[in-house]
Amino acid sequence: MAAAWQKEEPEVQEILQRYPQRRSAIMPLLHLAQERRGGYLAPEDLEAVGEVLGLTVAEVESVASFYALYHRKPVGRYVLTVCANLSCHLSGARELVRHLQQRLGVEPGQTTRDGLFTLEVTPECLAACDQAPAVQVNGYYLHRVTPRRADELVEALRQGRSPQELAQRSQLPPPVGEVHADGAGGL
């Protein structure tokens, strides 16, 4: 297998320019490789980073393994990450995880047989506590994900809608008496 990018590429060169010291480019180069490879890093990608930056594979590995968002094994086309920290827990994150496990037929950390969905449960707060329970799909936010909304989400993704078009942004609470514009109305 070849690395996900070549060092001559303008995008790689641009990343190298950003920093006074080359080693700082490790993380963006790993992000780029993961993005290109469809969500994970192959051994060749770590080698390529090491080669460009003059580091051993072990050094690159020691950095890559520190950060939770770098996947070392293939993942599904859509990674569903459920926030399990306190505020989301209070709003039903555990029930949501159970529901998604049943619906997708996988345990947290596993990928469906068709390769479409990986279910992740993170102990890290996703900074969407007012919109709990929160889920990210490939890094895009879905707010107030009830089991019913989770079903709609899975269906929409199966039908080919992209996480970008389903994504929600953070917002301020509506004035008293008004209802959230993009609150509970489904997808």
Place this chain on the structure above:
Amino acid sequence: MGQAAFEPVLTAGIGRLELENIEVYESRGGYQALRKALRSMTPAEVQKEVTDSGLRGRGGAGFPTGRKWGFLPNDGRPRYLVCNADESEPGTFKDRLLIERNPHLVVEGVLLAAYAIGAARAFIYLRGEFRQGYEILSRALEQARRRGYVGERILGSDFSVEVVIHRGAGAYICGEETGLLNSLEGRRGEPRLKPPFPASVGLYGMPTVVNNVETLACVPFIVARGARWFASIGPEKSPGPKIFSVSGRVRRPGNYELPLGIPLRELLWEHAGGPLPGRRFKAVQPGGGSSPLLVPEQLDVPMDFDSVARVGSMLGSGGVIVLDDRDCVVEAARILTEFYAHESCGQCTPCREGLHWLARILARLESGGGRPEDLEVLRSTPPFIAGRTICPLADAGVGFLRSSLQHFPEEYQAHVQHGRCTREAKTA
């Protein structure tokens, strides 16, 4: 105090206006503070204005921003500004709001701070999970560059600065400033021993200032409206607007921009709508997952750095998490302790081993296998964890546990005696 006339500034227009569009931002006076500074103020004057404003860091520690800037040695070495946009404190979602909905304010704050300290380059260390935020902030930065606000000889002045967004990759500890700097240098995000402080030995060993997103977002207003305006908002020693993130068991969770010093009770009742129907508040974390809990009798505390510290907790990030009478504090302690154990970088034994074991004991209590001696271990272990490590993650990791043992010992007892939570309506 000027509280009656308080008008939100950091969040003004969010939800009604497309502030991420530079033309909209400019039409509301955006980048005028940058113009003013570059045309009519020296870097020292900007720094003095920020010092005089009394602005204190909004990332959690509450350190005076102007003083932090003043610590940089004048030794000719290149200096760096780092904007800490690694917001990951449980219960905190204010920086994400600014990044996604008011990105130019963040950029303008970064530029002004870079000008004030004479930074050769500025980095925005953005939480890896903020993919949408990265797209939005990158577009904003590109727009600002095209307008001549970023890059060489900004607005025709002698001031040049490049701004680089650096994406994290999932590690709470990188919100700690020295862990962040190691991460930015392409290393594991393990915190460094202090001293030396980043002001003298920071990024690449150079003098460095690390400021939180919300802190920097205050700077354009301080420059545009003056230190006196800022200092007139809220308490004398903790002035200015603050975005409080409220979540958990309230009717209206959300971000509320209010003067520092607002009573917690007022924030929870008048703004966040009070408890859910038929419920009573039980415990409140005033400053994110790291902050010791407060009980209902303490809700009159003014929400500023000094007042919250005086009642034994901390203002922290201003992320307010509310538990009510249906919630089990043992379960909440287990969730938070597991989180901190998971996020321990592993350098220091008390944190790496201690939090892990505490989390296991809490899980045992919760699942019915608790032993009487567990309570003694839960009480006696935290003093051997907190304050005995390189960074404050360990202290954060036992904050809720210690305070919940102090205020709700009977709930822990009940788990040991009955093998379960005896509260009727525990979260399912």
